[in-house]
Amino acid sequence: MKPSLSTAWQRSILWLAAASLMILVLAARLEVSFDLSAFLPQQTTLTHDILIEQIRKGPGSRLLVIGVSGAPQDRLAEASEQLRQTLSANPAFVSVLNGELPDDSATVPEPINRYYLLMRDIDYSLASLQRAVQARLQDLAFGAGSALLDLIARDPFLVTLEILESLAPVDMGGDLWFAADGSAVLLAETRAASIDIAAQSEAVRAVRNAFAAVPAAKALSLDVTGVGAFSVELQEIIRAEATKRTVLATSALLLVLLVVFRSPRLLLLATVPLGMGFLAGLALVSLVFDQVHGITLAFGFTLLGVAVDYPLHLFSHAQHDSGQVAMQRIWPTLRLGVLSTVIAYLALAFSGSQGLAQLGLFTAGGVTVAMLATRAWLPLLLPKRQASRTLAPEVKHAPMLRYPAAVIVLLVAVVAVLGTVEGGLWDDELSSLSPVAVERLAADRSLRAAAVTPDMRYQLVMHNTSLETLLQASESADRLLAEAVDEGLLENWQSVSQMLPSLQSQQRRQDAIPAAEVLQRELSEALIGTPFRADAFDTFAAGANTARTLPALTPSGIVDTPLRSWLDSHLLQLGGEWVSLISVVLPRPDELAERVSGWNIGADLVDLQASSVELMRDYRNGALRTILVASLIIIALLWFVRGQFRQTLWIGLTVAASLAATIATITMLHGNLTVIHLVALLLVLGLGLDYALFLSRSESLRERRATDKGVLACAASTTLAFGILAGSSIPLLKFLGLTVASGALISYLVAYSGSRLLRKTVS
């Protein structure tokens, strides 16, 4: 039955309309993100939530780390100071530090400057004032300078210093920061969030411009790291690589097609299902998710890899028949292969990270639509052929399926993996999921280490829907922790309530401030018999009077101050919950945890390092479980459809052997496996199934030749295209590329060598 021209036209118009619709959806919905944490697992527990939130938006995430190297220290010190001055004047930065104490360091940062009298309980009695005045005289017997005098004049109790000391996690020495490799280091905190890629890009440019203005900058070298800088780099790399590698991979693919089919028209047609699949996958992802990750967008085309096989199978079988007849022949096998692949990719969509969910959904949707396009549209576009006249019913042969090859490969691979992998198959470092290159992360760590920043490993976590209740609980924790410090259970701590007291405490402290004339009278009395002038503490008296009527300090009052980062690291908002993180410095963990459990203030001592490893383990185990279930469903499906136990066994064995050999190969090349390798192995599973399904078909000799040709074309094009991806500098893509390229090759070799001889005849 030949289709009329009008049928072909009708179909084409229908498909083109569908494509236009998808383009419209993309135009309306598509928003791209370059969030570095997209491939981190989605949270399951509050602790994991906190961990991810810290990485995404934590205090460190808005820091650009700047390293200047290439000259003697004196020279670098000057460059560092000049950079600090230039960037400090730039409104894009909240603060810029290079380790030195700026000359204006006597300035007390907001909100402490305004609210210091509400941040601590102060005794304003005459006796207390007298003690304070006496203590300040002793300070002035040793210290001097206008900074100290100004400080004492406005704050005879030195509450400001007490607050600053409690908030400062480390003692700052006032030395310029130098990294181990000699680079001068600066930390610039951007006003914009790290996910605001445009603003981060501006900030990085501002750093480069400031650096270019340093005298003899050409002799020096600059490195900028940090979450924002890496996001900008990722965007640039993706732009550069997406173009280059997509062009390369597509060219390789087209070359293979041209060699195998020798027809420019087929070349063009082969891209139709892929294009439709790409559009559909992307439209689906942009409908389901608010933002599409740059990696999904830029490399989705390559990730659809397996979909290229469908037109190839069709073309091979359509060389002697019309497209529709060929399609009818391969349809059962194709359908089975696609169904299995879609099951595998849907498993990915539920494996636990947003990045993987996007990839899974994108590929599942894309593959389905590519198959539909191959089935319903492509055959109509193929060149028409005369139906074979000598159509005696062809004799079908079942291939002889050999097990030894697969069994041997499986065993060797398992032994190889066991021999290669030391200390576990898996890499449980969170950083292994970062799309940032290992060397860049190492550079960042080395620069950061110069600026002594505290270890945040142990946190006391409390949460509540009411901020006020939480702050009051945190104040209780402050009191209990002070006792624990005296007992030596920890060295120090930082909690949100040290800067942001509960409304209740703020009110109590306001009420405790005496009326202006009372305070003035007490002060005058306290100063009798001292060298101080009568008006020496007028600034303090005025400040106290103002503090009595200040509106209460709230988180929103801290947002535009230098202490915002500090607040962000100790107070989070997760969903409807406020979370207080009390950083515990040098605890005796077990004893402190036991003590905390007896406090009954809803606090838990959390070890974030252990928690991060646990998070990765849960993530990977979850992904593995999902994939295992998917594999069982696929095998059951095969058995159900093909109905032959031995054939199903052979397919299962072949695919398992290919996967094992691929794992052995990549552990030898990459060391431990990450979740990214798991994703790639899923694609290998899909490809391996496809090859095994086709090569185990019962078919005529002529069909068998077409099948061989089609499968070879599939394997060659996939291996080439993913081999090109393996050269990427983005770790994620390098892992994907290498795993799939080797997996495709291995799957082909195992399936082909296990099914070559034709033996028995079936009707």
Next chain:
Amino acid sequence: MRDLRTTPPRLAMTAEHVYRLVRTQFVLATLLFAAPSAWSLELGAVLDGTTVAPPARVGFREERHNQMFKEPMILTGYLEYLQAGTLRKVIETPFDEAFLIEAGQVVIERDGTTRKLPLRKSKSLQTILGAIEAILSGDSEQLKSVFDVELDGSRESWSLQLTPTSRRIAKRLAGLQVAGNGQSVTSIRIDLKNDEWHLMELLRDDTPL
């Protein structure tokens, strides 16, 4: 957790600033060990005669003037040079307090409690320590590389004016004036900014411990 670091403490600055001023002040005070006997008005000759052998002790009376005071605060006590690198200032009136500088830190003793502050290598502090070393070791060249030096008077009554050449140090320290007679240093005056100055007079009864 490498990735979970907080912003470095801009907050620490104020506290640290105060301590640095405090340390600087103390180090300057130790200068008075520097020139116990200057017989020549040649700087080199003055420095040649300045080597001090620990242990040594000298009493002092100090006036501290600043804008918060209606009258100067008067301190008395003694200074000790216990061994190379270990110096101690003990205040006896109007209150008890002691500062010990030793092994890269200052130990403050007040009301029976001690507090330790690390003496890190800030550039200005290094400069000043270098100057002290220069005076103790008689290295006039090194002293001249850090201060503008002016020597006036006679052998019986000389005065050494030291003005920091570094602008950074000059922001906090206007200068030092060391005075002496034929036998020893008699006073040291430290001028800071904003009409703040300290005058330490050394009492003659300096005797070996």
